Amino acid sequence: KQEVTQIPAALSVPEGENLVLNCSFTDSAIYNLQWFRQDPGKGLTSLLLIQSSQREQTSGRLNASLDKSSGRSTLYIAASQPGDSATYLCAVRGMAYNTDKLIFGTGTRLQVFP
């Protein structure tokens, strides 16, 4: 059974810092991995989608990497801003019949203070 873990569960950093959020998964047979952002009381917003054949994706100050063999992904946020404060979720879609649905981690709650 696919399990997705995100560490740390919470992170508080000063504005301007570069930071890394971690996501690990137990079954490396995946189609893709997706990073989401969730603001309090809101739905999820997709940030980056990495297909299994890709090693990384970039969007603005965000860079996500994928290492399937080790079952790890990182989300790098450059020059963090207070507006980046939110919960960040990763989710993987597996290839096997019983893992081919999106499986979510429990998220990292990020606070960026001025």
Next chain:
Amino acid sequence: NAGVTQTPKFQVLKTGQSMTLQCAQDMNHEYMSWYRQDPGMGLRLIHYSVGAGITDQGEVPNGYNVSRSTTEDFPLRLLSAAPSQTSVYFCASSYDDTDTQYFGPGTRLTVL
């Protein structure tokens, strides 16, 4: 495009009552799904659909029914509400099951 819309935003039910959570998308997506989000447990898949007329169970389907009569709509029915169904419910859609998923704003349900 409105994207994925959900109604209602908030709902309070008494144990044993039934209700339908509405979900609609205007992106002509074939793939739609329902998740529930509980503290400390992340999002868990309830039911999903790969197209009109086709539905299947996810990880936690018990107590919920779905149907997909059109591409646009994917309602979730609670048959007899229980306190364990108190949660935030999200509907999502995508072009196919390997594409970016788009989420609605959620419905916060409390069952007393």
